[in-house]
Amino acid sequence: MIKLQDIEKVYQSDNGTIHALRGVNLSVKQGEIFGIIGTSGAGKSTLVRCINMLESPTKGIVTVDGQELTSLNEQELREQRKKIGMIFQHFNLLSSRTVYQNIAFPLELAKRSKEEINKEVLHLLELVGLSDKKDQYPAQLSGGQKQRVGIARALANHPKVLLCDEATSALDPQTTKSILELLKDINRKFQLTIVLITHEMQVIKEICNQVAVIEGGKIIEQGKVIDIFTQPQSNTTKEFISSIINHNLPDFFKEITLASEPSADSNLILRLSFIGHSTEEPVISSMIRRFAIDASILYGNIDHIQTIPFGTLIVELSGEQASLQQALSYLKTRELGIEVIGYVARNARAVG
């Protein structure tokens, strides 16, 4: 549905040239919710604006719904833009127009008749749950309601693609959730392709299928959300994920010395990560039953990425060294992620 090829964007400013995008390649399939995450200044705003050519790339090709946008003139581009909806962090509603008139605005631009506009707007108001607010002005609405108007306005011309520029960043967590629910709903109902940029991993986790991590104008990591969450590669990605899922060791590990090799009376500390149905398997208890070892859980966390459960456990295993190694090999045969954190002298800390 959307294809970006070798996108480069260079700005000339008073303090020299700024290379905002350095060769970005992306492809978004029909019906996907594609998230782009990055810190401020990473180039994500520029990137999303390249999709509807609010920013024209210095180099590269943008294709949306089979139409190459980078080769169009102003007039043709305006026609194509009517098929791409966009919502914004600060909503960007017209303060001089009522809710109804704001939603009618793109329809007026598309030269639709009064009757058509009326029918469409009433329908959209119902979709976003604001039928009772139709004659109010944006100043009288809450942030969440304003974004709902923004969404209705973006959907008015039945776009194929919806671009979301930090659409929930100005909202509180409760409202963010309801807006994301609405987006998910729209995605399902209309098979609408959604591209959203954000700096909040929570948003990605909540609704995206695919995610790309952008840093310094480049996509540094890209893939299915579940894969990126369970096996992050770059440090930036790890940092984003750690904001909602703790991948770091709990602080008390800093105070004990960990050895990388086993010794006669040391305990083994492991990090286990579970994805999907392996979370339902009683791995720990069956391991304890099979081998002469004890296990104590030092840290645990189970979360859901949309409907897929995903969890991390840090366990300390104690017992004969031989049994520990057997248990480790047993765990490696199961469907889970294993990371040996290290060995710790048995009496270094009280086993809780």
Next chain:
Amino acid sequence: MSQEMLVLLAKSLWETTYMVAVSSFISALLGIPLGIILVTTNKGHILENTPLNRILGAIVNATRSTPFIILMVAIIPVTRLLVGTSIGTNAAIVPLSIAAIPFVARIVESALKEVDYGVIEAAQAMGASPREIITKVLIPESLPAIVLGLTLTIISLIGYSAMAGAIGGGGLGDLAIRYGYQRFRADIMLITVVILIAQVQIVQSTGDYISNRLNKK
């Protein structure tokens, strides 16, 4: 006060109102588009055109820095060309308008600059053309500020019109000078000042009221 004086007063009031109304209308008619061009040709705006922007900016500044009384005399040839004479109320309208056009342009410029660029971007994203952005976004969004600016322009013109007496333009200011000052008629002086104050008050209150009604923020 004699019957004669009252007639004179009424005539002067009408002259002032007429001069101010016509020159306000002309300056709005030309100043508003000029202000729009000044904003939209700015760097990074929808019709970016730096040379045009610089030239218009310079002309506007030049006109605004010329004192009105000098402008009025300096453009007498232009006035004669436009209205056939350089004396009288109609002749006064020419310099009044020329002085007010750049004033209106700057006021409209600052009003339009207050419109959040995000809103313009949103309109662009919906496929609006520059013309649609101007007529459907920029002007409606800044209308309360434009109305206040025009109110200010009318009030300034009431003040400037007093100087129109210098070229026989008539009006209340002229009356105050000729009768109130030069013929020591304190009563005429007082009454014209009171009328001028009342006029300014009425214009300001009306402008405030309209602007408030339009403001939905």
